[in-house]
Amino acid sequence: MRGTDRVSGTDRVVTREARKARKAKQKLFGKERIMAAEERMPLVEKKRVTLVESSSAPSGLELVSSYQTNRVGDPMNLVALAEQVQKGDEFVKANACNKLTVIADQIRYLQEQARKALEEAKRDSELHHAACNIVKKPGNIYYLYQRPSGQKYFSIISPKEWGPSSPHPFLGTFKLQHDMSWTPFDEVEKRDAELAIMDKLVSQQTALPTYTGPNFKGLTE
Known part of the structure; x- marks a missing residue:
């Protein structure tokens, strides 16, 4: 055997030491990863991880090594x-x-609308029970006064028409709507605009074919 093909004892020792060093390094790195994982294991214990159940014969086929696959x-x-x-x-x-x-905001909005509806219903009921010597007609304006006895009554004569000789304190001006609800005079213009839009919407929808969707064109024009 030639000298170049021979491996000296020193070379064998160096090779053996290199292998040991490589194994130790691999073992050390593996240990560090395990330690890092152990430090984070409380998260695993806190959040239980559910793994897929293993089977040695999935779909009826026997595996060579279920350990390697599972x-x-x-x-x-x-x-x-x-x-x-x-x-x-x-x-x-x-x-x-x-x-x-979002639901809580909607509930608060609906509660506010319910409160407003109850207040308006109470006001309308009180106004309908106010004394009046004439038949009230929807669309007309009426003026509310109060006698010294506390009785409230409607009149068609405004405070301006009475002038300084108004017989009783004036409480407010109201318009009787066609749905028999009452609208304060300062809200009449706004309410009439809303009713006009709704009336226009109903008129346009009535003229449209039944298979078309809602048409809001021209409502604000």
């Missing part, structure tokens, strides 16, 4: 799965809170 492998994967579960829970909670916030 083993967990890198412990860092469990941490990643736990983080994903936690992140999913946080997003679900945030989405639920956002939806509940």
Whole structure:
């Protein structure tokens, strides 16, 4: 055997030491990864990770090694799965809170509308029970006065027409709508504009074919 093909004892020692160093390095790196995973294991314990059930014969086919196909492998994967579960829970909670916030705003709005409707109903009822010697007709304006006895009554004579000789204190001016509701005089213009829009909407929809969708064209023109 030639000298160049021979491996000296020193070379064998160097090679052996290199292999040991490489194995030690691999073992050290593996240990560091395991330690890092163990430090984050409380997250795994807090957020339980559910893995897919394993089977040695999926779809009726026997596996050569079910351990190789079903083993967990890198412990860092469990941490990643736990983080994903936690992140999913946080997003679900945030989405639920956002939806509940919108619902709460709608509830507050509906409560305010209900309160306003009850107040208007109470006012309209009191006005309908006010004394009046004439038959009230929808679309007309009426003036509310109060006698010293406390009786409230409607009149068709305005305070301006009475002048300084008004017999009783003036309480307010109201318009009787066609739905028999009362509108304060300072809100009459706004209410009439709303009713005009609704009337125009109903008229246009009546003239349209039944298969078309809502048509709001020209309502604000």
